[in-house]
Amino acid sequence: DAGVTQSPTHLIKTRGQQVTLRCSPKSGHDTVSWYQQALGQGPQFIFQYYEEEERQRGNFPDRFSGHQFPNYSSELNVNALLLGDSALYLCASSLSVTPYNEQFFGPGTRLTVL
Amino acid sequence: LAKTTQPISMDSYEGQEVNITCSHNNIATNDYITWYQQFPSQGPRFIIQGYKTKVTNEVASLFIPADRKSSTLSLPRVSLSDTAVYYCLPHSISSGSARQLTFGSGTQLTVLP
Structure with missing residues (x-):
């Protein structure tokens, strides 16, 4: 039984760019949450x-948006990246x-913004 | 949301029992207490959850006194692999907000040989 998987593992972007992170929940789970950890x-x-x-x-700005698909997987999108967006992005399912x-x-996913 | 206070760090030696106390003075009547463990560059992992008195599972015990203003996570006979950050989280399980976990800064436990 696969647990929660995320991709990519690491990502390097520059300020102003956009990024998409992906998450597959644990088998049988239907709810996905995203967290940022500095x-x-x-x-x-x-x-x-x-x-x-x-x-x-x-309490996150509209630059952060997401989506959930019919198979319960999810994406996190961040637009107009700032240096302060550098963090570990965690997905959790329940x-x-x-x-x-x-x-x-x-x-x-470890995101580094340069 | 209830504010929690935990020690920033604790040191222990292998084989000792470790108790980490969390203060949560304004916990709501229907709030449960959950503890998570996090290793570096990994996501947090659920350890134990309780409402009051004592709960025990295969890895830890959780003590919550009658006034529920604090809780203590007890790790018996710690090993080097228990070195991690431990988070205490009060939360409600009876409303839609139950799915939102509010993490504090946690307690960095370092187990020494």
Whole structure:
């Protein structure tokens, strides 16, 4: 049973460019959340997708957008990259019907903006 | 959302029991406490979750006193591989916000030989 997978593992971009990160949830999971983790900090919630719609959003600008596909996989898009967007981007999946909140995280995508 | 306070770092030796305490003074009545573990360059991993009193699983125990203003993660007989950052997260499981996890800065546990 594959866990949460993310691609690419690492990415280097320059300021002003756009980037797309991808996530495949754990088998059977239908909800995907994205987090940004700066060096030395805890992960910060970006947004969550369920039934192909954004359900919740953290305190991130509109430059951050996403999508969920019918197979529950998801993409995170960041436009007009800033140096401060350099971080580890984590995807987490969960099952909407579970009464508790165990989320399974992927290994992350390390984004470096130069 | 409840604010949490944890020690920034802790050191321990192999084979010792480690207790990491988290303060969460304004936890809501229906909030649960969850602990996650994170190794460098990896995503966080669920360790344990509880509401009150004591919960134990194969890797840890979680103690939550009656006033629920704090919780303590107990790791028995730690090994070098337990070196990681540990996060305490109060959250509600009864609303749509349940899926949003709010991480603090966590506690860096270093296990020494």
